[in-house]
Amino acid sequence: MIKRILIVLAVLIVVALLGSFVFYQSLKPDLQGELTLEGPEQEVEVYFDEYGIPHIYAQSETDAQFALGYVHAQDRLFQMEMMRRLGHGRLSEILGPDFVKTDRFFRTLGIGETAREAAQAFNQLPDDDPVKRAALAYFKGVNAFMESGPTPIEFRILGIEKAPFTPEDAYAIFGYMAFSFAQAFRTDPLVTRIHDKLGAAYLADLDVHWNPMAQVIPTFSGRGKDSLLSDGFNIDKLFETLPVRPFIGSNGWVIGPSKTKSGKVIFSNDTHIAYSSPSVWYEAHIEYPGLSLYGNYLGGIPFAVIGHNRHHAIGLTMLENDDIDFYLEKINPENPGEVWFKDHWEPLRVRRETIHVKGAEDVVFEVKETRHGPIVNEALDHVAHTTDQPVSVWWIYTKFLPKNLESAYWMGRSKTMAEVKKAVSLGHAPGLNVMYGDVEGNIAWWSYGKLPRRPAHVNSKLFLDGSTGTDEVEQFFDFEDNPHAENPPWGFVYSANNQPDTMAGYLHPGYYIPEDRARRIWNLLSPENEWD
Template sequence: MATLFKWLVRAFVGLIVLGLLVLALVWYLASGSLPQYDNRVEVTGLGSTVEIVRDHNAVPHIFAETDEDVYFGLGYAHAQDRLWQMTVLRRTAQGRLSEIFGEATFDTDVLLRTLDIYGVARQMVEHQSPDTQAALRAYSAGVNARLTQVREEALGRGSPEFFLFSREISPWTPADSVAVNRLMALQLSGHAVSEVRRAELSLLLPPDRLLDIMPEAPRLSSLAQPEFADLFDMQPANTPLPLRQALDPVAEFGMAGASNAWAVDASRSASDSSLLANDPHLGLSAPTIWMLARLEFPGGGAIGGTIPGMPGIIAGRNESFAWGLTTAYTDDQDLYIEKLNPDDPSEYLTPDGYAALTSREVLIGVGDAPARTVTLRRTRHGPVLPGDAFGAGRITPPGHVAALAWTALDPTDRSMDTLIEMQHARNIDEGRRALRGMIAPSQNFTMADANTVAMVVGGLAPLRQDSHQGMGRIPVPGWVAQNDWQGYVTRDQMPADIDPRSGLVLNTNNRTTDRAFPYHLSHVWGDTQRIQRARRLLAEREFHTVDSFVEAQTDIVSQTARILLPLIGRDLWWTGSPVEDDALAPLRQVALERLAEWNGEMSEHGPEPLIYAAWVRNLQRHLVRDELGGAMADRMTRLQPLFIERVFRDVDGASEWCNISTSQVEETCGDMTVRALNDALAELRDTYGTRVEAWRWGDAHLAMQEHEVLGRIPGIALIASIVQPTGGGDDTLMRGRLSGAQPNPYANVHASGLRFVVDFGDPENSRYIISTGQSGHVLSRHYDDLAVLWRRGEYIPMSLSEDRARADAIGVTRLVPRGQ
């Protein structure tokens, strides 16, 4: 027995030693790809030496003698820190994810091949200006210089993820950068998904009730145009939503891009010079899509947020001009239901009779399995969507297909010119000229020079005919000529606010125009709530400072909660015994007392935001389940505040939603409120315990910055994903959009990955932050070092002073022409 025990001990010790050796080997191989910021590298493709000075936050400050060499340096710096992220973005745009991820991403690949994002990008390159093409080539050369160094010096394949997946990395090309731009356009556009949602709901609801749950702005008469049920012989599908595909870039309903931006001119600034603030919102990830950088061109420097894969500052400032972005919500997509020839399904109906579908075959690799051949089809309107892409399969009648018309598929788009020229603009007039070739993605550009501010909608909207059957709200018959686009709305008809008398421009994805169709831009906007809080905060001060802009940018008071709580709780406040005597009574008493004193601040440290969020979530579920059915109701997982407000104010009879038509009694909105509160309290009790005082919003509202691949691997996910409690909510200025999905419907999944504030009275005091860290390497100390600052609403300084950058440097990478 003693001998057996000794051998068991030896075996156990041996396993521990073996495990440590394996971990050491993994660490050694993975750490080999950590970028060396203090280095001298000989490269090809440079005209002269480039210096990449990394400050203590690992922000690259790039110095060179020509613009092209600056872009070369940025490409190299991006590849140093974000090579895996860039590779995944490119593979997504190309429809080549399944080559490394297998079956899980096959449907995503089919969709991207169908849209031909990469084919459009290749054509777009030729339409950019010579200067932009030169920048794209130089940036690509910088990326490829890093790839060459990784290969020649055996630097751990460039990123740890390549040890788990394919090590093959094709050289970067200008089309790759344009494809990343097109992919961002796809993530920022949600109108096709919105059309499908409206079509589904119109099959279930009468027009007046449809307006409750999908209100329009500008509002149309419910009789002005036919609804989907009038155009097609369809029955409600009411089927469960298919599982979301891995790495799917199509935004879910209500989850397209969002942002805040505002600026005041010299007359409203304490420094007598303009101020600008911007915080773009996208889905959270680790690393974030953003990376801070400073580019020192021979004509002057630019500093701000970049997106690895693209050559330039996306939002930021130079010495005399600043610009920020918010998604414009321009209705840039239309779904067309095309009727196939019953005698020949290779043809579809047009206003002039049947015409042949354009088709081509592509081969898609699927991991170690045999590659698959997929047939891709197009109509005169655009690509025929595969399967249930954009949800279109649920509303496409038998014998028909759905085709997508989308402005971002126009190969003459010169959005990359806008990116390059904006960095060199010296005033608002030059900033506006930079928008002249842009089509998609449509963005609100908030601009400021030293004394003046402006907001201009960049990009173009499709021009629909006055007689368009759906007005961009629902899918329409593709064989009806009146539904065809007539080109684009002209640029001078796009909204613009230049040098306003108020001295203030502001956008939170709210409506930017009251013009009638077809110059309305959109019937669906990204915000109706944040704008109320932003207007109040910015109007209550006559003069603003960097600190007042930061205060507004990090504000966590929910205007939605302030509106809804008095409506839904009006019959419950201060009524003594709360409603009825049951097991939940003690919780209900405390919860109602706390909510009665609450000011709507969504602090991570208190229980009130959690009670409120659970209450309204359950309330909406109760209201819609009867009318929509279980499957459709299960898709309505995110709060629709205008819907709740209409119901409880009984706008146009909207309180009808409170009654359950199949029950024998008539329920009131008060009944629904009590049921929802009880369900919410039971849910929170079961999850967080019986002491209301111990509940914390931050325990539920966790910012889920997950690594797209490593975050799914047990153990490794603890290192690769960045999860931390946060304040804010769906409709606060410091936005933290709730997931709405199990296992944690209150998780923060969509927020500002970048925040910055610029003061032209003291430009060097401008502040910036991103949500993770500069590096995409999980072993780097700069992988998550900015995350805690971001959570706390803090910032880092970024300067255009070369002396400050060098004094603060943690390393200088010198790229020198090979042979020098």
């Protein structure tokens, strides 16, 4: 009897192991064989190299983009799902009450609302617009995998219902990317608390202003030259809980022909992204008549944001500019729906948000907005513990309709330096250093983003006065006046997240990284003219 029971148990164990093996194998991505799918107009070949990197060969751009979307989803669908949920503030739907504060914060910022507006504008583009055609082909490929491919194990465990990917999701992901680059959320509340509690003298050693002794990124246009810390919900704690790691740091340099043995450009870029599994980047190569592009993609984004084609290479580092201001607001004591500005009361804009929470009741709340942006006291304890006065957030990303898709598309597909520069000029946030080098021997560095001019008296790292009108942004610089260098006489361009030099007589405030990496790059590249 015991022997029979043991035999039955052994058989059950073997069957369970075989079943688990078969189930596991069914979830693995298809790296060989043939698929018949609705979408491509002609046959597309996808070759996966020894590192699992897809090389896509198609007869048209839309077919290449469809295949890219399909294999991207095949390899990274859960990552893509989490990134879009982050931007939209929808983690609680699958992860439960622990993420309500995170969702509330991102919804308060208005990333999802900005994404919807950007998608509406994008959808109104003509159907033959090349950016629209290529992006929609990518999403069609992603959704084809969602319909016909195996459901990732994470979807099964968390009970995630599949939903099609759209341009709105891409803009939400770009919004999270812009947020993760913004240092003001970490810095400004703390600097303000130190200033208010201990006095301005205590800020002297914190280097919260531009440092005239630092190693700057030289510009060239050809025209001339802890008790203070809150125990509550703050940005550092938020980053610790996020299922997608933030984008932090980078190095980049491009050496011109005058300083290389070959007389050709040497290009280097390493993006310091926090470790994660899978990696934040998705490496892929697409080729069709007229383009061969090898690049790195973000989950849910149809176009490479760094990479190279046959004409040029593009790299990125964080600009570290200050694109966020906090404003102290004065609410009407007789009418809490109004806020004072200059000499009159203005109505607050109110939007209602509903967070669906797994295993709990929905959380419904209102976001109140001034002309500067949403009031964040209830969404961010780090701000609430700094002042009892309502504080709004002015963020460049939500002040303009994002054109990140258009910018990324043309940066990868342009064929001249002038065309790439035009593509870079389309972006307004996040702030980036775009590194460039091409086969014609041109090198360049451009600041990506809209850069504001603030009044001379304003310290943008402190909470500003939102009621008087004296602390408002005065204007935005033309792209030509953004810090940049094109074919500089010293023969190279570089960035290590350090502060850029003056441009148009203005020093842009920011959260620039200490100069050690930048100075090392400068000291190594400056004297040598035989690089290979």
